[in-house]
Amino acid sequence: EDQVTQSPEALRLQEGESSSLNCSYTVSGLRGLFWYRQDPGKGPEFLFTLYSAGEEKEKERLKATLTKKESFLHITAPKPEDSATYLCAVQARGTDKLIFGTGTRLQVFP
Amino acid sequence: GAGVSQSPRYKVAKRGQDVALRCDPISGHVSLFWYQQALGQGPEFLTYFQNEAQLDKSGLPSDRFFAERPEGSVSTLKIQRTQQEDSAVYLCASSPRGGNQPQHFGDGTRLSIL
Numbered sequence: 001e002d003q004v005t006q007s008p009e010a011l012r013l014q015e016g017e018s019s020s021l022n023c024s025y026t027v028s029g030l031r032g033l034f035w036y037r038q039d040p041g042k043g044p045e046f047l048f049t050l051y052s053a054g055e056e057k058e059k060e061r062l063k064a065t066l067t068k069k070e071s072f073l074h075i076t077a078p079k080p081e082d083s084a085t086y087l088c089a090v091q092a093r094g095t096d097k098l099i100f101g102t103g104t105r106l107q108v109f110p
Numbered sequence: 111g112a113g114v115s116q117s118p119r120y121k122v123a124k125r126g127q128d129v130a131l132r133c134d135p136i137s138g139h140v141s142l143f144w145y146q147q148a149l150g151q152g153p154e155f156l157t158y159f160q161n162e163a164q165l166d167k168s169g170l171p172s173d174r175f176f177a178e179r180p181e182g183s184v185s186t187l188k189i190q191r192t193q194q195e196d197s198a199v200y201l202c203a204s205s206p207r208g209g210n211q212p213q214h215f216g217d218g219t220r221l222s223i224l
Contacts, residue, residue, distance in 0.1 A: 004152075031209075031210045032210035034212065034213075036215075041217070042217050043114070043201055043203075043215035043216050043217045043218050044153065044201070044215045045215070046212045046213070046214060046215075049210065049212055051210065087152055087153075089152070091210055095166070096141065096143075096158055096165075096166070096208045096209065097143065097155040097158055097166060097169070098143075098145075098153070098155065098213060099155070100152030100153050100154070101152050102150070102151055102152050103152055
């Protein structure tokens, strides 16, 4: 069964304190791995797509990496505005639907 | 440009009533998806359209749930004889052609069943 597990469930950081969020997955052939950010009361906002092991993508303070079993979202020198829930999702070969993890709730304090 | 638009943003219904939730995808997007998100959980897939064709409805939890996209643009998710466990946020997403292209989400409809 295709499955996504995210850890930690919640993370509190001081402004400027770098850290990483983990997304472990099992899927019957990976078509793509997606990272989204979700603010309270809003829909998920697309951040990155990774397609194959070894791939990396960056956007501002965020960097996503992918191996055959997991993905990491690295946050460098976070700011309070980075506070949100970060969702990871996988798409299996032969299907278009996304399978989401339960998310990591990030809080960054000034 | 305009993103995915969902209406209403909030819906309160009594148990047993029927409800209809609307999704306006990004203009020109071929693929449209519905997801259900319970509090504190990630979104769960319900159903998927490519143009007007419903290609996958494996996530619909029961035959009380029905979705349509008759002209390949606007979509409606209908829930008949609502029950308390139907309370959730219903999210709609669209993508240009499906496949492994990113899905872009609306802000959802929060449904509360009393």
